[in-house]
Amino acid sequence: MPAVSTVLVVGGGTAGTAAAILLAEAGVAVDLVELKPDITALGSGITLQGNALRVLRRLGVWEDVKRGGHSHNQLALRAAGAAAGVIVKLDVDRTGGPDLPATVGMYRPALARILMDRVVAMGVKVRTGTTFADLTQDSTGVTVEFTDGSTGRYDLVVGADGIRSATRQALGIDADIQGESLGAWRVIVPRPASVSHTELYYGGPSYISGYCPINDRAMYAYFTEIAQDRMRTTPEEKLAIVRGFAEHYHGPWDEIRETLTDPSAIHYTWFESHLLDGPWHQGRVLLIGDAAHACPPTLAQGAAMALEDAHVLTDILVNRDRVSDEVLESFTMRRLPRTRAIVKASRQIVRWTLARDPGDVPALQAQIAALVTEPA
Template sequence: MPAVRNVLVVGGGAAGAAAAILLAEGGVSVDLVDAKPDVSALGSGITLQGNALRVLRELGVWDQVKAEGYEFDTLGLRAPDPAGTLIAELTDIRTGGPDLPATLGMYRPTLAKILIDRAGAAGAKVRFGTRPTALTQDGDVTFDDGSTGRYDLVIGADGLRSWTRRAVGIDGEPQPVGMGIWRTFTRRPESVTRTDLFYGGPAYIAGYCPTGADSIYAYLVEDVQDRSGLSPDEKLATMRQLAGAYHGPWDEIRDSLTDPATVNYTAFESHVLDGPWHRGRVVVIGDAAHSCPPTLAQGAAQALEDASVLAELLLREDAVTGELWSEFTGRRLPRAREVVEASLQLTRWLLAHERGDVPGLMGRIAHLVASPA
């Protein structure tokens, strides 16, 4: 029988929903709570590499994800010149295996809804607009509606600002990286059939990723600034102005940017919890345990891998032991640390205007994550 009978998952993002699906399917009673009022997720698009798709297939949602997203197998590098000249076309490694595409882009809220609906169908009890207000390492929880519960395990999948991580005294807050990113979600030009990256110009990176038959996610990375005082119209105007230096498909993308509600700005942050990610009957996964700038598009993939490995161990063993936690830490910490460090290396090269071996670094990480976690 599983090592746990009842589990609380705090946070309904990729890591939390994935853990809820796998454990509920394995016969564990799962409660999933999220402070947000509904499943909608902040953001525009998401880039999912093959190792993320491998876990999504394990979760039983690959067919839905494939139908909603846009898959591709190459990466383009373009120059920040008046023509947006294509410099190189790189064939990506299919890190999820030969029967999955190298990369798939999709609308982030759509992925969130697919995963939450799957968790409910698997038997997890999902409550939005609910958050814990007290937690002990023994698994005793009090919620903001006054209800209480005692769980064999509490999984904190509640993101960068993880309440769970702080509640059980795990040190390791995300730190600024020095970059910020403008993101938008808009109409896909017919010429955009994969991710292209422009390095140089007024932004460190100008890129886009197709997210469906008619949509793309586009982004511009700059030195981090306090953009909080800008109105929605000012944010739109600022992104359009920065995008003016980029051409090729960017000309059509820029012309389509007319709705301020589609634009958001986020500062890059990063951290890795160096050591066990659990305290007693509480464990943190996903962005609560590690985060990196999206320069390698591995954030969601690493979160999904956390959930997959944790569920595998909990369903395989008949008790939560030190050996179980040692295996979990051994399988997840070195891999997550290497991905985070590689993502940070890319940001350091960019901030220093240094020509690093970007294709070589990307290839090394692709080979790493091609092996199942």
């Protein structure tokens, strides 16, 4: 018997769906509430590194992910400028093990759909457009009032509600969310036949730009700039900005540029990060994923860390017969060193990028690859 019989998961993103699937598989009765009225993640593409794929396989969705995304094992660095020559092509570490690709690029809503379908298939009770209104806990459980007027009682509440977590706020835990000074423009575009893996451009007017194939037909492309308030930028202005960046890059960009025509397909997001030094729980309410730690996407490890959190939490709960402070503390202790290293390294790459300093990115990437190759 796992340490818990009933769990409420708050948030239906990567962390929340993964935790719900694994806990339900272990025999726990799981409810999941998601604030948004539907579950498909907004946004463009996502890069899933091998260590993320290892957990996705554990969730029983690897075949769907493989079919729905684009697997690749290489990464190219290209020069900004007219020639856009390939500076170096690298074999990416297979951090999930030799039987998984190094990387899968995927359309975010496709990943969200696969995970939520699995959640439902595992018997988790999902309510969208709903969240908690109040959490009251005692030594034996948590009583939850929901925004739809219903109530529930749970052995554990898992707050997987992202970087601005309301669960974290309800616990009175302050997060020091740092803007990383970079903002990212992302857009889904048709994939030129010449692009078969991620390519990155350092230099030129965008600090980092690049693209990652997400299936046979499409890829997501991105530019970064000094983070700005783009709330009042109209869709047409956004399109003009992205096309303006694209003018400065060549090689496959010459083909991509012509396809940048749909203003509604463009997303703008700031790079932000934080790390709770711990503990990640109070009583019987615990935080996972971006609610507990978030990194800028320079190593593409945020979703991987969220998935690993879900795996480690379930591993701990199924191997203990009751919840205690010590049991939940052991979750933070197991996850903190790894997530701290990821946040620190991801921030370092932002700093080098902003300073236009090449730093030693390959050495840092190799160090992180070695770390995450070890199962969580």
